[in-house]
Amino acid sequence: MYPISRRMTLQAALAVAGVLALPGYAVAQEPTVKVAYTQSRSGPFAPGAQTTQEPNYLLWADQVNAAGGLNVQGKKRKIELIGVDDRSDMETIVRSYEKFMTTDKVDIVLPPWGTGANFAVAPVANKHGYPMVAPTALSQKLVDMKLPYYFVTLQQPKPMMNALVDMLAANGVKTVTVAYMDDLFGLENIGALEPALQAKGIKILDKKSYPLGVKDLSTMLKGMKTANPDAFVGITYPPDNFLITGQSKEIGFAPKIFYTAVGTAFPIYRERMGKASEGTMGMGSWNPKMSKAAKTYFDAHVALNKREPDRWASAHAWAALEIIQQTVEKVGLDRKAMRDHIAKTEFDTVLGKMKFNGTEEVGVPGMVGQWQNGEFEIVWPPARATAKAVVPKTWN
Amino acid sequence: MKQGTLFLIAAVVVATALAALPAVASPFVQSMALTCLMFAGLAVSWSMFSGPTGYLSLASSAFFGLGAYCTAWGLAYLPWPVVVMAGGLAATLFAFLIGLVVLRLRGAYFAVITYGLGELVKHTITHVEKTYAGTVGRVMTDTPSSNVVYWTVLIIALLAVFTYVRFGRSRYGHALRGIGMDEERAATLGVNPMRVKLLGFCLSAWFAGALGAAIAVRWTYIDPNTVFNPFIVFQTVLISMVGGPLTIGGPLVGALVFSLLSEFLRLSLPYLYMILLGVLLIVSVLYLPNGLAGHDWRGTWQKFFKRKKADVQVTEQRHE
Numbered sequence: 009m010y011p012i013s014r015r016m017t018l019q020a021a022l023a024v025a026g027v028l029a030l031p032g033y034a035v036a037q038e039p040t041v042k043v044a045y046t047q048s049r050s051g052p053f054a055p056g057a058q059t060t061q062e063p064n065y066l067l068w069a070d071q072v073n074a075a076g077g078l079n080v081q082g083k084k085r086k087i088e089l090i091g092v093d094d095r096s097d098m099e100t101i102v103r104s105y106e107k108f109m110t111t112d113k114v115d116i117v118l119p120p121w122g123t124g125a126n127f128a129v130a131p132v133a134n135k136h137g138y139p140m141v142a143p144t145a146l147s148q149k150l151v152d153m154k155l156p157y158y159f160v161t162l163q164q165p166k167p168m169m170n171a172l173v174d175m176l177a178a179n180g181v182k183t184v185t186v187a188y189m190d191d192l193f194g195l196e197n198i199g200a201l202e203p204a205l206q207a208k209g210i211k212i213l214d215k216k217s218y219p220l221g222v223k224d225l226s227t228m229l230k231g232m233k234t235a236n237p238d239a240f241v242g243i244t245y246p247p248d249n250f251l252i253t254g255q256s257k258e259i260g261f262a263p264k265i266f267y268t269a270v271g272t273a274f275p276i277y278r279e280r281m282g283k284a285s286e287g288t289m290g291m292g293s294w295n296p297k298m299s300k301a302a303k304t305y306f307d308a309h310v311a312l313n314k315r316e317p318d319r320w321a322s323a324h325a326w327a328a329l330e331i332i333q334q335t336v337e338k339v340g341l342d343r344k345a346m347r348d349h350i351a352k353t354e355f356d357t358v359l360g361k362m363k364f365n366g367t368e369e370v371g372v373p374g375m376v377g378q379w380q381n382g383e384f385e386i387v388w389p390p391a392r393a394t395a396k397a398v399v400p401k402t403w404n
Numbered sequence: 405m406k407q408g409t410l411f412l413i414a415a416v417v418v419a420t421a422l423a424a425l426p427a428v429a430s431p432f433v434q435s436m437a438l439t440c441l442m443f444a445g446l447a448v449s450w451s452m453f454s455g456p457t458g459y460l461s462l463a464s465s466a467f468f469g470l471g472a473y474c475t476a477w478g479l480a481y482l483p484w485p486v487v488v489m490a491g492g493l494a495a496t497l498f499a500f501l502i503g504l505v506v507l508r509l510r511g512a513y514f515a516v517i518t519y520g521l522g523e524l525v526k527h528t529i530t531h532v533e534k535t536y537a538g539t540v541g542r543v544m545t546d547t548p549s550s551n552v553v554y555w556t557v558l559i560i561a562l563l564a565v566f567t568y569v570r571f572g573r574s575r576y577g578h579a580l581r582g583i584g585m586d587e588e589r590a591a592t593l594g595v596n597p598m599r600v601k602l603l604g605f606c607l608s609a610w611f612a613g614a615l616g617a618a619i620a621v622r623w624t625y626i627d628p629n630t631v632f633n634p635f636i637v638f639q640t641v642l643i644s645m646v647g648g649p650l651t652i653g654g655p656l657v658g659a660l661v662f663s664l665l666s667e668f669l670r671l672s673l674p675y676l677y678m679i680l681l682g683v684l685l686i687v688s689v690l691y692l693p694n695g696l697a698g699h700d701w702r703g704t705w706q707k708f709f710k711r712k713k714a715d716v717q718v719t720e721q722r723h724e
Contacts (some may be wrong), residue, residue: 050678093674098623098630099439100670107432127543127625149543149625190530191627192541217534219527220629 040088041078041341043069044108045118051096055246057121059274060144063313064325065091065118068333070312078333081340094120101125102132109136115341116332123147123193130158139347141332143325148196151367157347159364161324161331165193167374168291169200172241172267175289175376175388177208179399181239181265185214185232187225187252188243197243197269213237222248226255239265246271249290250280257284257403264400265289273319273377273384285379287401292377292384294323294359297394301358319377319384327357415565422558426551438554440663442619445561446636447643447655449611452568453604454641455649456581460515462637463502466522467495467609469632471616473529476542476626484548488556488617495613496606498525503605507598510587519634526632533628541627548621556618564611568652571607580604646688648695657697 047062048054069089077084090108094101101120108114109132119142120129126145133140134155141159148164176184184205188194194217205212213235216228229252232240240263242252249268256262271277272290281288296306305326309317317323334355339345354363354371362371376388378397385395422441426434446464454461471491478487506517533540548556571577579600582590591597620626639662647658665684669677692699 049674092671093677095670097633097635099442099619102622103432103435103439106435111430111432124541124623124625124627124630127541128623131547131624147541149541153543153545190534190540191629192539195534195538195540219530 038077038083038085040086041080041116041336042088042090042112042114043116043118044090044112044114046092046094046101046104046120048096048121049093053094053096053122053125056144056271059276059318060321061121061325062091063309063315063317064143064322064329065089067309067312068326068329071308072333079337081337090114094125098124098128102128105129105132109133109138116336118329118332119143119145123150126150126160130155133157137343137347139335139343139350141328141350143328144321146196147192149192154366156351157343158367159328159331159350159369160367161328161362161369161372162321163293163372163374164368165196165200169197169374170204171374171376171388173201173204173208173210175397176205176210176239176265178388179265179397181210183211183213183235183237184239184241185216185235185237185263186212186241186243187216187218187228187232189245189248190217190219193245193270194243201241201243218248220245222251224255225251226259229255229261230259233259233261237263239263240267242268244268244270246274246277249277253281253284253288262401262403266401267376270320271318272379275316275318278379278382278384283402283404287378287380287398287403289376289378289387289397289401290320290384291375292319292386293321293372293375295319295377295384295386295394297383298386298392299358299360305358323358327355327359327362330357331355331362411569415562419558419562423555426554431550434550434554436663436667438557438619439667440659441554441557441561442615443639443643443663444656444659445557445564445611445615446640447647447649447659448561448564448568448652449608449615450640451644451649451655452564452571452611453580453601453608455644455654456572456577457584457601457604459507459510459601460641461605461608462515462519462634462641463499463521463609464612464637464640465632465634466518466525467499467612468616468636469522469529469628470494470498470525471613471618472620472626472631473542474613475617475620476544479544479547479621484552484556488560488614491617492610492614495609495616498613499606499609500602503602507601507605519637522632522634522637526628529632530628541625543625544621547624550622553618553622557615560611560614560618565652565656567607567611571604572652576600576603642685644695646685646692646695648692648698650694651697654695654697658695661696 045065048057069087072078073086077086092104094104105117108117117133117138117140119126119140121144123145126142127150130140130150134157137157139157141161143161145160146162146164151160151164188198214232218225218228244252249271252268267289269291272288273292278285294302296303306317331350335346335349339349351364354361359372362369373389373392375386375392377384378387380395380398386392387395387397422437425437450461450464453459471494474491474494475487478490502521506514509517530540579590579595582595583597583600587597616631620631623630643658643662644655646662647656648654666681669680673680
């Protein structure tokens with residue numbers, strides 16, 4: 009390395025100033041677009057938020073600004089991203105969004121991570137007339153609140169469970185055992201799963217619930233091993249996925265179809281479980297093989313964040329940002345106009361066509377994914393499949 | 405007497421200013437004030453019992469969560485003040501029942517069991533909700549406006565302060581302090597420790613429960629993990645410790661400093677604030693064992709002042 013001389017520094021400074029001066033003149037005239045959000049960087053929500061949501065916000069702002077800014081009805085304006093840690097604390101989340109909407113009067117707000125946080129923020133956004141398009145909220149109750157300014161891009165329990173049951177039936181499954189988490193997510197999914205199984209004549213041999221933070225499920229799994237079902241369905245979260253998969257392998261519970269719900273599509277599941285991840289099915293919507301747009305998104309995500317996006321809600325987060333971007337391009341930053349545009353328009357996104365019926369997105373169907381040779385392939389429905397389901401699952 | 409009047413005047417002025425806040429301040433300032441008031445209320449109610457007795461109670465989360473669940477169950481059927489009162493009463497009832505058992509324990513055992521009981525309530529509610537109501541989380545619609553919530557929390561916090569002062573001066577307050585100094589001696593002198601402790605424990609529980617009931621509506625949706633969050637009690641204890649639980653100023657100053665500081669650090673130093681907060685807590689525990697309000701600031705000042713002087717006039721020091 010050459011030592012940096014004063015002359016070189018001067019030359020560099022002049023060059024930078026010169027480069028900045030040219031477009032700077034034009035850019036300086038357009039104010040920035042303030043986009044604010046909270047994400048959990050600490051606390052129990054942090055792993056989910058930092059896998060699925062915040063990397064997408066950063067990528068989006070980076071890409072849009074690199075292309076000259078956000079297109080606001082033909083005018084390019086730079087995005088000023090205001091992101092703060094919400095400590096996974098409800099009161100902090102509510103307070104921060106109140107600040108964004110009333111004191112800071114930002115142009116756009118992006119949602120926080122998780123169903124509980126979205127429940128807390130959705131009415132606030134609605135009250136202050138800020139449209140919000142959320143990727144990580146999963147509850148029929150939230151949809152049923154019918155808040156006009158609030159939209160969810162993620163598939164809700166019913167389409168997801170219907171897709172799962174259709175896939176089970178197509179693979180000749182006659183019996184299942186079910187484990188689910190003791191919370192709203194678990195109960196709503198069970199509520200959707202049971203009638204769907206009944207309609208297809210699939211019998212539930214055993215059904216057990218467990219609390220958040222459980223450390224041992226071997227007794228439950230041994231019971232299920234004795235029941236010897238064709239398939240296992242776990243309505244689970246990331247930490248329990250590792251536990252259930254690992255302990256099933258240990259005790260030799262090896263049904264031919266093995267399904268765990270949220271977080272199966274996280275790359276960390278593949279990394280932590282290694283061989284045992286092969287053939288595990290779970291909630292997913294996409295992978296880079298699905299389309300050119302998906303591949304572009306995947307590569308950009310890896311390039312900026314140095315890690316892969318998850319194969320379910322990450323793309324829904326990206327799609328939510330695409331929807332915001334297309335809306336602003338069309339109608340500008342008038343929030344009422346934005347809301348009306350989002351409510352009635354069909355959008356082109358990384359996941360294909362998206363359209364809202366009230367709060368719920370109805371363009372993207374429920375899907376089932378499966379880890380096959382290191383990729384989370386979409387195996388159901390056939391119209392969206394990137395590979396055929398591999399049954400039975402390999403365990404060793 | 406004079407000091408009492410002064411305190412009363414100051415309290416009335418502060419209360420009026422706080423009550424008028426929604427009319428003049430921005431919603432953010434108001435919600436910041438709400439957080440301060442919530443933690444002030446929690447810390448004062450905690451100090452009411454744990455300050456004089458030295459019993460480290462970690463049950464505040466359980467009280468808070470019970471209150472919150474009362475709101476979730478009752479909001480649709482009962483008027484708002486009744487819901488908040490009921491939230492407090494549920495916590496009091498719970499405190500009475502567990503108090504009969506756990507107040508026989510002391511020291512670390514007491515802290516651990518009160519924490520464990522919080523978990524017990526959490527899982528009990530989860531089980532009951534799942535089995536009989538077919539749900540776990542609850543959505544609250546038709547919630548009172550944010551001003552009403554703010555005023556409710558303000559009233560509860562003021563009531564807590566008032567009760568703290570009155571209770572501390574009463575016969576029972578003296579008895580409670582006596583128990584804190586030496587439980588056996590207090591008993592020998594004619595105090596019934598169980599009865600007095602139970603009274604203090606139940607009284608302090610009411611405020612935590614009522615605050616939980618009042619604040620829960622801000623979140624629209626609650627589930628056991630949100631409202632039985634152990635961080636609520638950890639923060640409450642920290643605030644009381646940092647402020648000093650033995651004077652009324654302690655928890656109040658602690659709540660104000662802690663809420664404002666953590667918010668300021670969170671917004672201005674997003675990646676450093678946890679570390680800074682941790683360091684500040686360690687420093688205050690090491691150097692301010694009696695809390696901000698309980699610390700002998702004059703003594704520190706004199707010590708500091710004298711040490712400087714000591715370099716010049718060594719002989720002066722001997723007079724002390």
